[in-house]
Amino acid sequence: MSRIATTFARLAGTARKALIPFFTVGDPQLEMAVPIMQALVAGGADILELGVPFSDPMADGPTIQRSSERALSNGVTLTDVLAVVAEFRQTDTLTPVVLMGYANPIERLGFATFARHAQAAGVDGVLVVDYPPVEARRFKETLSQVDIDTIFLLAPTTTETRIQEIAQLATGYLYYVSLRGVTGAATIDVEAVAAQVARIRRQATVPVGVGFGIRDGETARCLGEVADAIVVGSRLVETIESSSKGELLGNVEGLMREFRHALDNAS
């Protein structure tokens, strides 16, 4: 069983929900990526989503755009991100790691090279924001040959037919984008999201996570009652952005604890 499936099975056994933080590798510095990952796990994160910086992050709001720009100004590349995962794996062989980014850096490296290096580094899943399923066929095949999951997005605008189609293709988990907008946008309508997630779960054979616009423990707790996983992105990136070097790891761990606590008090 893959690390992602093992993690969800373990959580289901204790009726807990997965906490999935997202941050951009290379922000504030490349050397901080592994310590941040370790702090996230120490604070209670179950799966880590690592942002691969891109020059044109069309689906991201200002917070993650800025973090991507900082990482790029530090010269961080996809190859660096893979090296970060390999280094993290020296001390943590259990926590699943998912890469999230845009198609072009992966295409530049080439599918086969990317898949080989990602497997060697210990990557468990990849989410390419601008690969809807129809454009992801060959990519998904390449990744499945090295047992890496392709994670797909679902949106409030996704039709019932498409939910069925995507649910059938899904590996790892499905990621429900909880609002019409970019990452880090305004607060979400918890009841509407809950209804949608319930609808998706009826079709899905893999766990369903919710992200975009989850800014506090209370929202996480409410959504944790219906979803299998909660993704916290912009809020974490803001914490990284506003923390001094000395307090960064403590703040990151503290934020995870806050969400962990809220999630574990769900249901």
Next chain:
Amino acid sequence: MNAIEKVFEYDMPDSQGYFGPYGGAFMSETLVAAIDELKHQYERYRQDPEFLAELTYELKHYVGRPSPIYHAKRLTAQLGGAQIYLKREDLNHTGAHKINNTIGQAMLARRMGKRRVIAETGAGQHGVATATVAARYGMQCVVYMGSEDVHRQAQNVYRMKLLGAEVVPVESGSKTLKDAMNEAMRDWVTHVDETFYIIGTVAGPHPYPTLVRDFNAVVGRECLTQMPDLIGKQPDVVLACVGGGSNAMGIFYPYIPHESVRLIGVEAAGDGLSSGRHAASLSAGIPGVLHGNRTYLLQDAHGQIIETHSISAGLDYPGVGPEHSWLKDCGRASYEAITDEEALHAFHSLCRLEGIIPALESSHAVAQAMKMAPTMSPEQVLLVNLSGRGDKDMATVAERSGLLL
């Protein structure tokens, strides 16, 4: 069509929006439903007689079509070679070819019940053309424009505001056209239910490259009948500048089956291709994925999009429409690059010899014609798409000449 003329078989794109390996629909799931809806509606209206009749009426009475073709005799005489003809898209309402497309998309938006339109703009011509049709149809209009371009094209910014549009300066990335497009996509994702995104070039996720091409193809269709009327034959070469490539696709597309007509797209070489400061995606790029399609892109070794440079804001784009990528690879069209200096020289030549002030974008195509004409015989004919007028470029040209307006 003449029976002895060789015909190039062409039926692009396929049902998934692919031109060979280029095109497609690469976007976040959030936009898939909106794109599917657009695809469906466009399929319906592109063959709807009532829609097409209204479009023809608008193009005639609002835009002023057909635009004339003008024989640039003094320019031809000075160069001493092939005859140079200009397709006068600069004479359209709003001063460029861009309105051919914005009228068509605004008519689609109305039929789809969208009351709000958004657009990205580089030189401001597409922004002005969008603001114009939004005013014409009583729609709310927001235009995204790189803050760098807001400075370069202050007059067009004011024109858009006069027309009732909100102009949003974009501060992210290189602060030019590509970043304006990113921001327009973000707006669209956020307001997808009530908003129609009027893309200004033959790029973006399928069906945009096809739709924008089709609305601009009126340019080439007119040439197909105007040239025989004028000179009894089709031109030997058709030239057009290429940023995203909408005016070029507009004039190329109807000529694709006419195999004897050479098609040449002209990119912006900026300070020169070897300087690294240019915007020539087809001449110097590598295929990749940006803004919803796979196409030639200016990118670094790690797949990051690199900043471009051109004196003309409308060509300052690191990608190009996917159909151009295909026409390049299959050899039906070829692509050249013209530097800022060469474009400026062509700009001044057309001003002084023909009394026509061309847009800096279109000046690139004129410059390529000026390079080729002396190497050809006087019986041969070059047809240049003069895609826009240069009123918007006064400040840029004056500054390059050391003047301050």
